[in-house]
Amino acid sequence: MGHLLVKAKQTPIEPGITFVNGLTRGSSQLEYIEFKVLDMKPNAKYREQLGKQECCIVVLTGKVNVSDHDTTFQNIGTRESVFEKTPTDSVYISNDRSFEVEAVTPARVAFCYSISERSLPTRLIKAADNGVEKRGILNNQRLVHNILPDSDTSANSLLVVEVYTEGGNWSSYPPHKHDQDNIPSESMLEETYYHELNPKQGFVFQRVYTDDRSLDETMSVEHADVVIVPRGYHPVGVPDGYASYYLNVMAGPKRLWKFSNDPDHEWILERQ
Numbered sequence: 001m002g003h004l005l006v007k008a009k010q011t012p013i014e015p016g017i018t019f020v021n022g023l024t025r026g027s028s029q030l031e032y033i034e035f036k037v038l039d040m041k042p043n044a045k046y047r048e049q050l051g052k053q054e055c056c057i058v059v060l061t062g063k064v065n066v067s068d069h070d071t072t073f074q075n076i077g078t079r080e081s082v083f084e085k086t087p088t089d090s091v092y093i094s095n096d097r098s099f100e101v102e103a104v105t106p107a108r109v110a111f112c113y114s115i116s117e118r119s120l121p122t123r124l125i126k127a128a129d130n131g132v133e134k135r136g137i138l139n140n141q142r143l144v145h146n147i148l149p150d151s152d153t154s155a156n157s158l159l160v161v162e163v164y165t166e167g168g169n170w171s172s173y174p175p176h177k178h179d180q181d182n183i184p185s186e187s188m189l190e191e192t193y194y195h196e197l198n199p200k201q202g203f204v205f206q207r208v209y210t211d212d213r214s215l216d217e218t219m220s221v222e223h224a225d226v227v228i229v230p231r232g233y234h235p236v237g238v239p240d241g242y243a244s245y246y247l248n249v250m251a252g253p254k255r256l257w258k259f260s261n262d263p264d265h266e267w268i269l270e271r272q
């Protein structure tokens with residue numbers, strides 16, 4: 001197993017709460033992003049005091065109440081499986097705040113963190129606020145739900161997006177990278193991928209590589225695994241018969257998603 005692949009764990013951490021997968025800045029080579037996914041049984045409560053990190057709470061499945069102790073958003077979340085392919089509700093919570101998530105139904109919740117110093121208002125990002133985009137042609141088709149895109153100024157550094165790729169298709173493809181602070185042509189953003197598969201026994205392949213191949217890892221990724229993209233190109237290939245979902249978190253010094261395609265494969269975009 002390469003050091004960019006974090007396998008799903010399923011570790012009970014509190015009554016009614018199971019840690020599914022995640023990473024901290026201490027446990028990964030990332031400087032900006034932390035991430036975790038928790039499974040929650042009904043009535044379970046997860047509380048956290050944020051330090052100098054902002055957090056986007058994405059209700060992957062089920063229904064929850066989220067409170068920042070000033071405002072409570074009740075019964076949020078829209079789906080029982082991510083593969084319903086409808087957007088979901090999320091909540092943005094600023095650095096230095098605390099929050100509580102209480103499960104109303106069995107729920108799977110993603111917590112996307114990035115370092116942040118400037119306080120911002122808590123915000124409910126409703127499912128209807130997600131920008132829904134179909135990208136690509138031929139075997140490069142994917143469906144994108146933009147939860148926190150760079151056009152939305154609710155966050156200091158976090159970018160959050162979910163992506164669906166049908167079997168036999170490729171996404172994050174042609175391979176692109178965002179590891180140079182060279183705006184307007186490219187921004188420097190770390191990235192994480194939290195993957196789900198339908199059916200669950202499926203797998204996808206993800207390669208993370210740089211032009212000079214000083215980094216070049218190709219991973220077999222299974223349900224609930226996380227892939228870390230500290231730099232480099234990061235395409236995903238989905239085998240026939242399986243559908244892929246992933247939740248991307250991106251963060252870096254500037255909150256802008258500007259990428260460069262691998263020049264060797266950019267011709268993919270020129271096809272009709």
Ligand SMILES: O=C(O)C[C@@H](O)[C@H](O)C(=O)CO
Pocket residue numbers: 135142144161163170171172173178191234248259
């Ligand atoms: O369009 C896609 O296939 C999704 C990717 O852009 C993905 O969100 C990503 O790699 C962002 O850098």
